[in-house]
Amino acid sequence: MPSLPDMATPEAERLAQEAAQPADPHITDVALKPALFDWLCRMGDGALILGHRTSEWCGHGPALEEDIALANTALDLIGHAALWLELAAEVEAQGRTADDLAYLRDAMRFRNPQIVELPNGDIGRTLMREFLYDAWHYEMLLKLRDSSSPRVAEIAAKAGKEVAYQLDRASDLVIRLGDGTEESHARMQAALDHLWPYTGELFTDDAVDEAVAEAGIAPRASELQGPWDATLREVMGEATLTVPDRRADVHLGGKQGRHTEHLGYILAEMQFLQRAYPGAEW
């Protein structure tokens, strides 16, 4: 059979790609580039590091169904990370790929909030963190669907569906374990108390948030506090857990590249092969 004419079109792949992607002037806006790149890294790194932590559970879950669900969550998050980091690399336009960003940046270049890099702890702490982050992630992605950047809105629409499910699942488990046995209640309360001072970072604005908000790309971090609080109060109420009476914005800096000691170890492990064998293909 002779080839169909279209098959012979030079640059068919590039043309198809262009056709598939909505025009988005933000992506090539030079003035916005540093802030947008940073903000995209925040989205990507948050998902990547939380996905990495969650993946540590694979094979070690407290029940087979939970093992599968945790692997699923990790997979979703790493999938989101790939999308955000690809877009970040495109915005940066320095020839780097999503993999380069994930595997060849050092800790000070990572932009995830500190809460996602903390060690998993027990399954209760893991699920509590998932809930706290998911509740923020959900509100963020919801707002991003109306982003002035079609490329950002497109990723948010895809990831939003998965995160809505993750939030449902995490809320349900936090409620059931909070209102379970005395031990499960105590462990969930301890998890909330431990994680609480890291949650404020999610809602603390800086110049990057300001710049992308000005461009209509994303909400300010602080705008998500209200809806997040509402979800938190509702779920903790049902879980019979007490929201700590202390400042939530104690541990800040992850979004600007100042991290806990834990991130270095995550990267040492995650980046090992890329660092040990530069330039190899896998």
Place this chain on the structure above:
Amino acid sequence: MYAQMVKSEAADGEQTPEDRAFQARIDRGEKIEPKDWMPEGYRKTLIRQIGQHAHSEIVGQLPEGNWITRAPTLERKQILLAKVQDEAGHGLYLYSAAETLGVSRDELFEKLHSGAMKYSSIFNYPTLTWADMGAIGWLVDGAAIMNQVPLQRTSYGPYSRAMIRICKEESFHQRQGYSIMMKMAGGTPEQKEMAQDALNRFWYPSLMMFGPSDKDSVHSAQSMAWKIKINTNDELRQKFVDETVPQAEYLGLTVPDPDLAWNAGRGHYDFTEPDWTEFFDVLKGNGPCNEERLGARVKAWEDGAWFREGLSAHAEKAAARRLAAE
């Protein structure tokens, strides 16, 4: 298959008319379903086999899980995570199939944790480099497929249906493993060295996955009559070698067997048998990772006790509240 050396219950004494009718159904190719009458020996043998297979799936998560956090690209990380998640899913199907025979998942876990039930000895070997993710997919999943494809026709309905689903996923896993091997074997000298080293370490343990030679396998006959086992260990091992050797050649890797040679007369490769002393030694608990693997499973189970109890307690409270509201 992920079940080696499953002891078959021999039919004891005279065959009853029920036994004969049962055998006739199997001979006609009928599927046996959970509520059908079955000889006690058939039920017990199946529980052992399916249980051991299920345990192998979840213990088998561990050697590959060992590299999830070190996978070298975002895509490889996702593929590996999805694969190990599939293994957990296979465990779930198989424990469910075993439950239809009247044994709960918790009972089977207890037997795994106490050492009363085994899992495939292949998972007692360590995963030392990224190439091992390739070798396991290619060789270990390859050997598993070799055993599981015939088991799609096994006489017990739920087991057969579980096998059909599992085989579909396993063949993906094997391709993914081979794809890693292709990258490594065609990569830098260090990568190629890792690929060859992985083949060297996993070749004989993979051959052991089919179980000891037929002449030493005393329980095969009854299991074959019941169609719980379809082919002999040696048949499957030969088939595996015949299919795998050209794949190794394509990769430019050397099978670590100096006596490996095509035998035109037989139409098969001649090959060196694995060291069965090592096999029995690993089964006995002296493999490189026996303690770590079982220890990890026991730890996951014990650490998860409060989680499972919490969920049960909540379910009881919720049920009581519903009742009170009515």
